[in-house]
Amino acid sequence: MPAYLYHRDPDIRVFETEIVDARPGAVRLARSWLHPGGGGQVSDRATLRSGSRTANVTGIAVEDGLWWHQLDSDERFDGPVEITIDADHRSLVSQLHTDSHILNAFVFRRFEGALVTGAQINGDGTGRMDFDLPDFDNDRLRGLEEEINAAIRAALPVETRFVPFEEARTTPGLIRSAAVAPPAGEDGTVRIVDIAGLDAQACGGTHLANTGQSRPIRITKVENKGRHNRRVRFALD
Numbered sequence: 001m002p003a004y005l006y007h008r009d010p011d012i013r014v015f016e017t018e019i020v021d022a023r024p025g026a027v028r029l030a031r032s033w034l035h036p037g038g039g040g041q042v043s044d045r046a047t048l049r050s051g052s053r054t055a056n057v058t059g060i061a062v063e064d065g066l067w068w069h070q071l072d073s074d075e076r077f078d079g080p081v082e083i084t085i086d087a088d089h090r091s092l093v094s095q096l097h098t099d100s101h102i103l104n105a106f107v108f109r110r111f112e113g114a115l116v117t118g119a120q121i122n123g124d125g126t127g128r129m130d131f132d133l134p135d136f137d138n139d140r141l142r143g144l145e146e147e148i149n150a151a152i153r154a155a156l157p158v159e160t161r162f163v164p165f166e167e168a169r170t171t172p173g174l175i176r177s178a179a180v181a182p183p184a185g186e187d188g189t190v191r192i193v194d195i196a197g198l199d200a201q202a203c204g205g206t207h208l209a210n211t212g213q214s215r216p217i218r219i220t221k222v223e224n225k226g227r228h229n230r231r232v233r234f235a236l237d
């Protein structure tokens with residue numbers, strides 16, 4: 001079973017549910033198709049509608065496994081609600097996140113299986129990835145921009161599947177980083193994101209259906225953050 005409802009139904013943007021708990025500035029929902037963020041990715045945003053009243057869901061705080069949907073209002077909400085996920089924000093984050101897999105794929109291939117040491121996908125069209133790359137020239141990393149944009153133009157299909165965690169753990173290359181590894185589902189499976197012919201890795205985040213849905217990217221900066229931490233910053237063009 002998928003860890004999140006989002007994993008089962010990635011295209012749902014509007015759903016009805018009920019508030020099961022509330023506190024000032026946050027509610028818990030009976031069911032939620034938002035992505036809660038994690039692994040460096042920001043959470044979804046949404047609009048909550050209760051009768052004639054609305055509030056914005058600005059993020060999700062996961063506390064002891066409970067999802068608190070944070071609101072930009074201290075008003076009290078309860079009962080049935082309609083939730084509309086912010087499609088533009090989802091798209092922006094999914095573009096950057098899918099592009100981060102493409103970057104990761106080329107780094108993994110060109111730099112001897114270099115692993116990810118951190119990642120951050122922001123809601124403002126920028127992101128970064130950190131790699132364990134001790135001895136390489138930063139210009140070689142900057143040079144990947146052209147190949148990444150070629151992979152975007154190629155409109156490669158992106159698909160997801162679920163495999164037992166043990167299989168993911170023992171298959172070389174499927175888990176690139178403890179820092180960005182996805183949560184296992186209740187049955188112990190882990191989600192694999194496949195970019196056709198280019199990359200397969202465990203990931204729980206939001207992605208595009210094909211790479212061609214992304215705008216081109218720019219590699220904006222490559223920095224050395226310690227011997228085992230080469231930081232690549234990128235942005236949607």
Ligand SMILES: [Zn+2]
Nearest residue numbers: 097203204205
């Ligand atoms: Zn991912």
